[in-house]
Amino acid sequence: MHGFWCLVLAVLLHGVSSAPNQQTPLQGSVVQRPDSRRPLQGRFLHVTDFHPDRFYEVYTSTAEDAACHRGQGPAGMYGAETSECDSPISLINETMTWIEHNLKDKIDFVIWTGDSARHDNDEDIPRNAAQVVGSNEMMVQKMFEVFGKHNGDEDDDDPNNDYTVPIIPSFGNNDILPHNVMAKGPNTWTRTYSRIWRQFIPEAQKHQFEQGGWYNVEVIPNKLAVFSLNTLYFADNNAAVDGCASPSEPGYRQLEWMRIQLQFMRDRGVKAILTGHQPPVRQDAKTLWDETCWQKYTLWLRQYRDVIISSHYGHFNYDHFLLQDFEDLDEDTKRGRMEDSSEDNAPISATETDDVHTSVSSDYWLELRETWSDLPKPPKSMTWPEGESGVDVAQKKKKSAAKKERRKRAKFLSKIGGTHAERFAASFISASVVPNLFPTTRVFEYNTTGLESPLAHGRTKTPPLAQKGELNENDLDARKKNKKHRFKIPDPPSKSTPPGPAYSPQTLSLLRYTQYYANITHINNDFPSENTSDASAQGWNEGKHKGKKPHNKDHEPQPKKFHFQVHYDTRDDDVYQLPDLTMPRLVDLARRIGDFKPVEDDEMVRPESEALLSGESAMADKKKKKHKKKHGKPGKHTKRNLPWYTFMRRAFVETKPIEEIEEQFGH
Numbered sequence: 001m002h003g004f005w006c007l008v009l010a011v012l013l014h015g016v017s018s019a020p021n022q023q024t025p026l027q028g029s030v031v032q033r034p035d036s037r038r039p040l041q042g043r044f045l046h047v048t049d050f051h052p053d054r055f056y057e058v059y060t061s062t063a064e065d066a067a068c069h070r071g072q073g074p075a076g077m078y079g080a081e082t083s084e085c086d087s088p089i090s091l092i093n094e095t096m097t098w099i100e101h102n103l104k105d106k107i108d109f110v111i112w113t114g115d116s117a118r119h120d121n122d123e124d125i126p127r128n129a130a131q132v133v134g135s136n137e138m139m140v141q142k143m144f145e146v147f148g149k150h151n152g153d154e155d156d157d158d159p160n161n162d163y164t165v166p167i168i169p170s171f172g173n174n175d176i177l178p179h180n181v182m183a184k185g186p187n188t189w190t191r192t193y194s195r196i197w198r199q200f201i202p203e204a205q206k207h208q209f210e211q212g213g214w215y216n217v218e219v220i221p222n223k224l225a226v227f228s229l230n231t232l233y234f235a236d237n238n239a240a241v242d243g244c245a246s247p248s249e250p251g252y253r254q255l256e257w258m259r260i261q262l263q264f265m266r267d268r269g270v271k272a273i274l275t276g277h278q279p280p281v282r283q284d285a286k287t288l289w290d291e292t293c294w295q296k297y298t299l300w301l302r303q304y305r306d307v308i309i310s311s312h313y314g315h316f317n318y319d320h321f322l323l324q325d326f327e328d329l330d331e332d333t334k335r336g337r338m339e340d341s342s343e344d345n346a347p348i349s350a351t352e353t354d355d356v357h358t359s360v361s362s363d364y365w366l367e368l369r370e371t372w373s374d375l376p377k378p379p380k381s382m383t384w385p386e387g388e389s390g391v392d393v394a395q396k397k398k399k400s401a402a403k404k405e406r407r408k409r410a411k412f413l414s415k416i417g418g419t420h421a422e423r424f425a426a427s428f429i430s431a432s433v434v435p436n437l438f439p440t441t442r443v444f445e446y447n448t449t450g451l452e453s454p455l456a457h458g459r460t461k462t463p464p465l466a467q468k469g470e471l472n473e474n475d476l477d478a479r480k481k482n483k484k485h486r487f488k489i490p491d492p493p494s495k496s497t498p499p500g501p502a503y504s505p506q507t508l509s510l511l512r513y514t515q516y517y518a519n520i521t522h523i524n525n526d527f528p529s530e531n532t533s534d535a536s537a538q539g540w541n542e543g544k545h546k547g548k549k550p551h552n553k554d555h556e557p558q559p560k561k562f563h564f565q566v567h568y569d570t571r572d573d574d575v576y577q578l579p580d581l582t583m584p585r586l587v588d589l590a591r592r593i594g595d596f597k598p599v600e601d602d603e604m605v606r607p608e609s610e611a612l613l614s615g616e617s618a619m620a621d622k623k624k625k626k627h628k629k630k631h632g633k634p635g636k637h638t639k640r641n642l643p644w645y646t647f648m649r650r651a652f653v654e655t656k657p658i659e660e661i662e663e664q665f666g667h
């Protein structure tokens with residue numbers, strides 16, 4: 001125990017390792033990077049869930065017992081879209097090549113949120129440690145091919161200088177064996193990854209990484225740090241740990257490390273981006289974290305809302321986002337005490353542990369919408385999130401009316417936590433590279449105003465440790481005796497601190513993200529006539545080509561050139577139209593998505609009456625009519641319902657036919 005905290009302190013004292021001094025001339029509007037690594041571009045890349053699979057073979061079966069390893073079936077050159085097969089190496093290679101050609105020089109750092117090994121989904125070829133490690137080493141090699149400096153000094157003393165940009169990987173639940181289960185460190189896995197990721201983990205944090213698999217990197221020294229969290233210690237299906245209440249749990253320690261680090265960042269004026277694999281999903285239909293971890297983490301988000309810019313996760317494969325509501329914090333949590341995880345020793349259901357894939361029922365989405373439908377609507381007299389420009393209108397009215405308007409606005413603002421919506425925090429969840437839907441990747445843009453300031457040059461002296469002695473052995477021992485563990489509540493932002501970059505547009509605030517996808521149905525070019533078969537969410541998913549006549553094994557694939565295309569951009573988008581990604585914007589988007597109203601027969605968008613489709617079977621005809629009666633013309637939505645349908649189409653990366661989306665989510 002003592003050694004552990006010494007290491008935390010050692011890390012604090014050392015700060016980050018320095019980068020070499022290679023001046024790059026300022027170009028255009030790009031900003032000179034304080035550490036002179038190269039000019040800042042104001043963008044970063046998020047990639048996740050590569051799941052490379054060396055056993056993947058083209059034109060094998062996507063059925064559960066084959067997993068694209070054998071048999072005859074529709075498995076394409078660059079993957080079997082919408083199936084539960086893993087990624088062929090060709091997809092990994094082409095994805096990295098595309099990143100090299102299109103993004104490499106346009107980004108400042110890479111967040112890479114885990115799962116760089118195949119799933120344990122084939123009984124005939126069980127995974128072993130060598131494969132899982134080898135697969136991860138291969139992905140590091142691919143990163144090096146694209147982002148390596150290749151300047152010949154890879155073997156020098158400072159491995160943190162071998163890349164043109166910082167790369168921040170994190171543990172996925174499939175990066176270890178058996179999947180999902182990681183005991184307290186140091187252990188074989190934390191040691192192994194300390195070696196595999198030696199070029200990414202700052203030297204001074206190496207020992208601490210071996211303790212728990214978490215670390216952070218100052219991607220812009222003295223300005224911006226990226227935290228890599230080991231969410232395996234928060235996950236409620238990790239049978240080797242038990243939540244975050246007890247000081248002996250690695251989840252507790254990770255949160256203590258986060259608290260100390262975030263406080264340290266606050267003291268130095270550094271902002272933070274949090275990254276990890278499993279997102280803090282917490283719904284009846286799906287919960288991924290132990291509640292004790294969720295409670296503390298969310299309290300940290302609230303207390304450090306002046307420091308934390310955003311959080312980014314993978315694992316879930318569906319493109320979406322979550323709002324964490326600080327009103328979901330328990331009274332006990334807010335008072336700094338917590339009982340051990342209530343599911344203590346509760347048997348984990350077989351489906352939880354055996355479940356290698358993350359499939360969710362439609363309830364998950366409907367529940368999300370339900371929660372968001374409770375978000376209050378701003379009064380008409382108020383333009384929000386722009387500001388309170390309704391005041392003038394109100395002033396022109398009678399005094400009493402103006403008073404009423406003001407009261408309405410005050411009520412609205414109190415519900416969302418004021419003009420900056422500080423009742424919430426957001427988690428961005430990216431879809432995967434593995435084509436459970438289509439392969440995706442995303443690029444965030446952030447505000448670099450002022451980062452070129454000469455003041456940013458050079459390293460500021462590490463300040464004295466304010467946190468020293470905050471947690472000592474006696475405290476820990478005392479806690480063990482209580483049923484309720486006491487913990488230190490992080491300080492809130494000081495009263496004089498303005499809202500942080502997550503809440504009001506400023507330097508380092510996120511401005512937008514651009515979502516990319518590769519339409520591998522088109523690129524694989526195996527099934528020219530599009531034919532969708534409905535893929536059920538239950539059990540193994542064989543994908544959209546299930547039942548189609550596949551090519552023979554000896555067929556020569558005729559793929560088109562692999563590329564990603566823009567799926568949508570949160571700013572240049574007809575529906576989302578987000579000027580930036582600060583909380584008022586996100587809360588407003590969530591409210592618009594939640595504001596769904598099922599279309600009634602009498603008010604549905606009636607299509608022009610069409611000559612009814614001759615030549616089709618009576619059955620299909622009837623089905624179409626029924627669908628039409630219920631939902632209107634497929635894909636035609638009221639203005640009010642457009643945000644919801646758009647959100648759902650994007651969640652499934654446009655792989656789900658709109659009729660199915662309407663059928664499943666249109667009520």
Ligand SMILES: *[C@@H]1O[C@H](CO)[C@@H](O)[C@H](O)[C@H]1NC(C)=O
Pocket residue numbers: 089090093142145
């Ligand atoms: C993928 O790239 C590696 C080099 O990183 C190469 O050795 C391998 O042959 C490539 N495989 C495929 C299927 O393209």
Ligand SMILES: *[C@@H]1O[C@H](CO)[C@@H](O)[C@H](O)[C@H]1NC(C)=O
Pocket residue numbers: 447448449450505506507508509511580
């Ligand atoms: C970027 O940050 C600057 C400085 O805080 C601010 O003035 C500006 O409005 C921000 N830009 C955007 C587009 O939000």
Ligand SMILES: *[C@@H]1O[C@H](CO)[C@@H](O)[C@H](O)[C@H]1NC(C)=O
Pocket residue numbers: 519521522530653654655
């Ligand atoms: C993907 O490609 C297929 C085949 O070309 C096409 O039918 C389908 O509409 C495309 N989907 C998207 C979302 O672009």
Ligand SMILES: *[C@@H]1O[C@H](CO)[C@@H](O)[C@H](O)[C@H]1NC(C)=O
Pocket residue numbers: 529531547548549
């Ligand atoms: C498309 O689906 C229909 C019915 O599901 C099937 O009869 C037909 O053979 C399929 N066409 C192709 C090209 O796979």
